[in-house]
Every structure is written in structure tokens, then in C-alpha cells.
Amino acid sequence: MRVEERELFKSYFKNLTPRERAVFEGGITLGALFHQFVGTPVSLKNREILERAIEESMRNQPCVQDISVKIVGDLKEDEYISLEGKMLDVKLKVKVENTVASLRLKYIEELNYPLMYVEKIEEK
Template sequence: MSTDTAPTDAEAACFEAGIKFGSLYHQFAGTPVSPDTAPSLAAAMADSIENQPHCREVTVDVRTDELEAALAESTADYTELTGRFLEVEIVVDYEGCEVVTRMEMEDGYPLMRLESVRSRE
């Protein structure tokens, strides 16, 4: 006897948000970035992820203070993009369910988390 059930709209919306974060992080990790290129890279990241289904809004902020601190310890004019340089918010709208997710540094780790799940109905 099977106890399988179809996922709820809220569960599907959360899954969609996770897909967006996985794409964002792993597609852009390692990209060369400098304080001069950070704004255009952030815009490209947001635009790229917003193309995906059910994605309503993406906000990417490059933590330029952290970026500049990393470059102060380096002889190069750029570094590799990692989660420690990013703050991201992704909003997914799936079948009347809005999911808000965030990634920001917490205890030295770029933590991705679910902020809220709301029904628009």
C-alpha cells in the first residue's frame, strides 16, 4: 500500500526556490570579480536567475567591503566569487504561493534559508 502523495503547492514553491539558489551559486562561483565589475556581475546573476520559471524577483548584492578586504591581502586586482561576498534574496511565485529565500553570511558561512511561505489567496 502506497502512502505517496503529491507535493503541495508550498512544497513545490520551496523546491523551485532551492533550484534557483543552486543554479545561482554553482553557476557563478569562481567567476573573477573586482570592485569595478561587482555591480555588473550582480545584475547579470539576478537577470539570469529571473529567467527561470516561477521566479518573480532576484536581488544580488556583492559585499564590496568584504571584496575590498580580500583584495587588500592580495597582489591581484580581482578574486574569485564565493558565497562570502554575496547577499541574495530570491522570491518565487508558484500556483498562488510566494516563497522568499535569502543567502547571507552567518558565522562565517554563506547560509541559504527559507524566510517565508505565503499563500496569495
């Protein structure tokens, strides 16, 4: 991005505090990840490279500082399934200025729901 573009880009977010911007960008990235990759064929053979590829694609998103993706659940030898939301365990850190939001996507059994939430927001 050129300087003028960067300034224009920033101007769209001047109405948000760093905390608000961090959770906004974190929300986008979790929503994007879930809806981009749910449905992907996954087996014991490609689970690991898929985890890494999801991480690396999401590192492109604005303000992502770090991300770890685990595909959980029992995959059987010689079978593949379509990736489901409940199989995703994602830890995401989003940094805006000195604020770092730690977010999570994780299946919560009591809710029967793959929940996206904010674990903590810190000033570094």
C-alpha cells in the same frame, strides 16, 4: 512552450503542494546561482554588472518572481578576486499559484557558512 508541453511539464509537479513546489524551485535556483557563479573574477569595476547579470540569468528559472543579488565584502582598488560563496547576499521570491516563498542566501558568521534558507512563505 506549447500547450501540450506546458501540460506535460505541470504533470511532473502534481504531487507537490504549492508551498512544496515553491521551496523546491527556490532551492534549485539558489543552488544553481551559487555553483554557476562562484569563481567568477570580480573587482570594483565589474561588481555591479555581475550582480545584475546574475539576477537576470536567474529570472529565467521556473517560478522566479523576483531576485536581488548583492556582492558584499571589501574589494580593493586595483585588485580582483574569485567570487566566493560568502560574498553572496541573495533575496529570492518564488511564486507558485498564490503562494510566494521568500528565500535567502547569506553568509552566517557564527556558522562560517553561506546558508540557503526560507525566510517566509505567504499566501497572496
